Amino acid sequence: MIDPSKLPVTAKTAEAAYGQPAVDGNEDLVWSTVPALQTETKGGLKAAFKTLRDEGHLYVWAKVDDAAISAQDKIDIFAGVGGVNTRITATRNGEPAPDGTSRAIVEVEGGYVLEAAIPLPAPGSAGAQTAFDLRVTDGDANTTASWSDMRGNQEADPSGLGTLTLNEATYAARSVFGTPVIDGERDRVWAKARERSTERWAEGADGATAKFRTLWDHNRLYVYAEVADPLLTDASANAWEEDSVEIFLDQNNGKTGFYQGDDGQYRINFNNVQSYGGRASAQNLTSAVKIVDGGYIVEAAIAFDAVPPAENGVIGFDLQVNDDRDGNGSRDSVAMWSDPTGQSYTDTSRLGVLQLMLSDLPAPRNVSAKALYHQNIRVNWSDVEDAYGYDVYRATGRSGPFERVNKKPVRGSHYVDHKLKDDTTYYYKVTAIDKNGESAASETVSSTTEKSKGKGKKNKED
Numbered sequence: 001m002i003d004p005s006k007l008p009v010t011a012k013t014a015e016a017a018y019g020q021p022a023v024d025g026n027e028d029l030v031w032s033t034v035p036a037l038q039t040e041t042k043g044g045l046k047a048a049f050k051t052l053r054d055e056g057h058l059y060v061w062a063k064v065d066d067a068a069i070s071a072q073d074k075i076d077i078f079a080g081v082g083g084v085n086t087r088i089t090a091t092r093n094g095e096p097a098p099d100g101t102s103r104a105i106v107e108v109e110g111g112y113v114l115e116a117a118i119p120l121p122a123p124g125s126a127g128a129q130t131a132f133d134l135r136v137t138d139g140d141a142n143t144t145a146s147w148s149d150m151r152g153n154q155e156a157d158p159s160g161l162g163t164l165t166l167n168e169a170t171y172a173a174r175s176v177f178g179t180p181v182i183d184g185e186r187d188r189v190w191a192k193a194r195e196r197s198t199e200r201w202a203e204g205a206d207g208a209t210a211k212f213r214t215l216w217d218h219n220r221l222y223v224y225a226e227v228a229d230p231l232l233t234d235a236s237a238n239a240w241e242e243d244s245v246e247i248f249l250d251q252n253n254g255k256t257g258f259y260q261g262d263d264g265q266y267r268i269n270f271n272n273v274q275s276y277g278g279r280a281s282a283q284n285l286t287s288a289v290k291i292v293d294g295g296y297i298v299e300a301a302i303a304f305d306a307v308p309p310a311e312n313g314v315i316g317f318d319l320q321v322n323d324d325r326d327g328n329g330s331r332d333s334v335a336m337w338s339d340p341t342g343q344s345y346t347d348t349s350r351l352g353v354l355q356l357m358l359s360d361l362p363a364p365r366n367v368s369a370k371a372l373y374h375q376n377i378r379v380n381w382s383d384v385e386d387a388y389g390y391d392v393y394r395a396t397g398r399s400g401p402f403e404r405v406n407k408k409p410v411r412g413s414h415y416v417d418h419k420l421k422d423d424t425t426y427y428y429k430v431t432a433i434d435k436n437g438e439s440a441a442s443e444t445v446s447s448t449t450e451k452s453k454g455k456g457k458k459n460k461e462d
């Protein structure tokens with residue numbers, strides 16, 4: 001008989017990108033920026049998991065398939081820097097987390113989800129490596145399934161632990177709903193979309209860059225890119241070495257190390273000559289180009305022809321600018337929005353992601369209402385990044401009708417509603433606003449004003 005614990009192991013390797021999820025058991029958008037890793041499968045037991053990191057933590061999201069709940073079900077996470085490895089155990093029944101770690105466990109159909117933050121022994125920067133493994137235990141069957149050390153021998157022999165290489169963040173952005181005309185002119189609808197830019201270099205360190213926006217509707221993804229490139233050339237025989245823009249689209253956000261059937265590379269040069277990789281073709285790409293002073297504008301529409309787009313759904317997306325700077329027929333630089341690897345044409349795992357939204361601004365969170373002194377209610381919320389102000393809506397019933405109470409956008413993250421009636425419950429919602437419009441409304445909160453205390457009483461402010 002072979003003792004499996006004596007077999008040599010081939011330790012696994014993976015990447016942990018920068019990202020800061022809220023550790024609450026909800027799958028924040030930032031988790032969709034990274035691909036899932038898998039443990040082995042042992043009967044009905046397995047886990048899919050993701051990792052993220054910031055300067056001082058490793059974050060883990062794990063979904064365990066284990067249908068029957070037992071007191072011994074658990075996840076062990078092994079992490080270490082510089083040969084000092086620690087094991088963090090998270091039991092399915094949610095025993096308190098050890099000092100410095102935080103975690104949330106949620107039961108889901110067929111298993112459970114763990115979200116955890118583990119302090120890293122040394123602050124991590126890109127390129128640094130962390131030993132890592134994840135092992136799930138099914139208490140009923142007394143089986144374990146691991147990612148790297150399939151012997152389950154992590155405590156005794158750290159050579160089986162895998163390695164995570166710390167990476168820069170993969171970008172996540174929101175794309176708003178709207179349908180432009182594809183003619184190279186900037187229709188008014190583009191004003192709804194936030195402008196982003198290509199600031200990462202996959203090749204070279206300067207050269208042509210683009211400012212771009214995206215929109216989506218039920219049929220297509222739209223891109224409007226203004227490329228700054230003073231000398232336009234298509235001297236090369238290779239399409240990718242001509243001055244051009246490439247759009248990468250991973251319709252199922254599969255984040256695979258190869259191209260799936262839904263993945264496409266859509267290239268458009270400054271003469272509106274298209275070229276294609278993967279799913280891209282003349283059938284699913286419509287484009288227009290306008291040459292302007294100092295560069296060119298590309299407007300393009302790509303059909304969602306493999307996966308229908310869903311509101312709040314996430315797609316893989318990136319934008320690349322190729323520049324033959326001196327017109328000698330060879331490419332000098334490649335600027336990207338998110339993926340700096342230069343492998344976007346064959347690997348979708350590092351593409352940025354877009355969440356398909358009706359509005360581009362998130363609704364304010366952590367909203368609360370508190371009756372202050374006589375006839376006043378203070379509404380608080382957390383700042384929304386990129387908002388220039390907020391609107392506060394009030395009603396006297398939970399379901400409305402709501403009316404805006406502020407005249408000008410509220411600056412800051414609170415509002416005091418004055419001159420209310422005594423002993424009355426008021427309901428509030430808050431929206432964020434920016435130059436493109438208004439976000440969805442926050443959750444509804446309420447508070448009840450004080451009973452009248454008669455005349456002459458002094459109100460005390462805190």
Ligand code: BGC
Nearest residue numbers: 240246277320334342344345
């Ligand atoms: C890459 C090239 C690659 C080409 C293939 C481009 O996006 O930058 O390096 O050879 O795609 O089409």
Ligand code: CA
Nearest residue numbers: 250252254260
């Ligand atoms: Ca895909």
